[in-house]
Amino acid sequence: MKTIPLILMGCGGVGSHLLQHIVSCRSLHSLQGLLLRVVGVGDSKSLMVVDDLLNKGLDDNFLLELCRLKHAGESISKLADSGHCHVFAHPESQGKIVEIASQLGKKSGLAFVDCTASSGTVSVLKQVVDMGCCVVMANKKPLTSTMEDYENLMKYPRRIRHESTVGAGLPVIASLNRIISSGDPVHRIVGSLSGTLGYVMSEVEDGKPLSQVVRAAKSLGYTEPDPRDDLGGMDVARKALILARILGRRINMDSIQVESLYPKEMGPDVMTVDDFLGRGLLLLDNDIQERVEKAASNGNVLRYVCVIEGPRCKVGVQELPKNSALGRLRGSDNVLEVYTRCYSDQPLVIQGAGAGNDTTAAGVLADIVDIQDLFP
Numbered sequence: 001m002k003t004i005p006l007i008l009m010g011c012g013g014v015g016s017h018l019l020q021h022i023v024s025c026r027s028l029h030s031l032q033g034l035l036l037r038v039v040g041v042g043d044s045k046s047l048m049v050v051d052d053l054l055n056k057g058l059d060d061n062f063l064l065e066l067c068r069l070k071h072a073g074e075s076i077s078k079l080a081d082s083g084h085c086h087v088f089a090h091p092e093s094q095g096k097i098v099e100i101a102s103q104l105g106k107k108s109g110l111a112f113v114d115c116t117a118s119s120g121t122v123s124v125l126k127q128v129v130d131m132g133c134c135v136v137m138a139n140k141k142p143l144t145s146t147m148e149d150y151e152n153l154m155k156y157p158r159r160i161r162h163e164s165t166v167g168a169g170l171p172v173i174a175s176l177n178r179i180i181s182s183g184d185p186v187h188r189i190v191g192s193l194s195g196t197l198g199y200v201m202s203e204v205e206d207g208k209p210l211s212q213v214v215r216a217a218k219s220l221g222y223t224e225p226d227p228r229d230d231l232g233g234m235d236v237a238r239k240a241l242i243l244a245r246i247l248g249r250r251i252n253m254d255s256i257q258v259e260s261l262y263p264k265e266m267g268p269d270v271m272t273v274d275d276f277l278g279r280g281l282l283l284l285d286n287d288i289q290e291r292v293e294k295a296a297s298n299g300n301v302l303r304y305v306c307v308i309e310g311p312r313c314k315v316g317v318q319e320l321p322k323n324s325a326l327g328r329l330r331g332s333d334n335v336l337e338v339y340t341r342c343y344s345d346q347p348l349v350i351q352g353a354g355a356g357n358d359t360t361a362a363g364v365l366a367d368i369v370d371i372q373d374l375f376p
């Protein structure tokens with residue numbers, strides 16, 4: 001039986017679904033000769049680590065209890081007295097992770113899984129990569145930091161998987177990497193890459209107010225922890241930057257043209273998330289409704305589109321024919337069209353659910369299973 005010891009950072013919507021998937025796939029993985037041994041789980045306040053790091057994992061019932069606790073909005077530290085684990089508070093936990101990585105990294109391998117939405121994980125990720133660990137990310141922020149951070153993280157590309165950072169569970173990055181490895185030059189990528197904005201646009205088209213739709217998208221697990229990351233275009237811009245860097249463009253976020261659907265006066269420095277969801281969104285209802293109606297009067301729909309072509313990279317709203325590939329999208333579906341030498345007249349098209357905790361966690365799990373050849 002091949003064993004992958006793993007540490008999960010971030011146990012919110014995606015992280016706790018990942019733990020549930022790991023538990024429910026036990027017999028499938030065992031048929032494949034694989035055991036995922038969860039040795040640690042962290043949230044924004046603390047890190048819980050199994051006491052016998054070299055031989056044991058956190059018990060499945062314990063992991064499910066932990067998911068219930070996080071779902072109820074509690075901190076992991078609440079389970080501190082449960083016997084077979086130790087809890088470390090931040091910032092001490094960072095040192096603990098590095099210690100675990102040095103113990104397990106080279107010897108038995110360790111998968112470090114980042115399901116946070118934080119840019120604060122970059123430094124620990126770089127350290128564990130250098131210690132021989134594998135890294136799996138749903139978090140886009142480490143990959144959209146400086147070019148230097150990106151290159152340090154991607155130093156050993158076979159040990160890094162981040163499929164869920166673009167398109168949630170869709171095979172976007174794997175497909176792109178196959179095209180690149182075959183020497184087929186990518187000329188242009190066009191896509192609708194936000195589950196939230198896809199859902200928002202199609203629901204507003206159906207006559208619902210933006211404020212109501214964004215709140216629904218949040219409760220369905222489509223939005224970022226702060227939905228302004230979606231509405232301001234930053235989440236799509238991060239996906240565009242990740243794709244552009246995979247294509248070999250050495251660019252930073254400031255090279256991407258980004259259109260925001262909310263004004264600066266509603267930014268995070270001015271309004272809390274709750275304030276924005278409460279009164280801020282109401283102020284945006286009319287404007288988006290008018291734009292959607294104007295597009296409809298031309299037989300068109302609005303879509304938030306990402307275009308990468310040559311050195312140009314931009315994300316923003318476009319008015320498109322209702323029966324185009326992007327115009328036909330409904331709900332949280334994403335679509336990505338890739339134009340290359342081999343796919344020149346008809347692009348390669350990847351389409352399907354592009355957001356949601358379940359599908360995203362499934363993408364992360366597939367990445368973890370994918371690295372098994374790197375484990376003894």
Ligand SMILES: NC(=O)C1=CN([C@@H]2O[C@H](COP(=O)(O)OP(=O)(O)OC[C@H]3O[C@@H](n4cnc5c(N)ncnc54)[C@H](OP(=O)(O)O)[C@@H]3O)[C@@H](O)[C@H]2O)C=CC1
Pocket residue numbers: 009010011012013014015042043044045070075115116117118120121138139140141164165166167168195221222223224225354355356357360
């Ligand atoms: N939802 C989706 O459809 C998709 C999400 N993603 C990405 O997945 C990631 C997770 O999203 P989601 O689960 O919705 O987010 P949540 O806000 O639900 O969960 C984030 C988790 O990370 C924890 N956390 C925050 N900072 C740190 C830190 N420095 N160290 C350790 N843990 C930390 C939080 O702790 P606490 O519980 O204490 O707050 C929380 O448990 C995001 O990066 C998102 O962009 C990617 C593709 C699709």
Ligand SMILES: N[C@@H](CC=O)C(=O)O
Pocket residue numbers: 165167168193194195196197222223224230235354355356
């Ligand atoms: N908030 C994102 C989630 C996936 O990256 C989206 O809406 O697409």
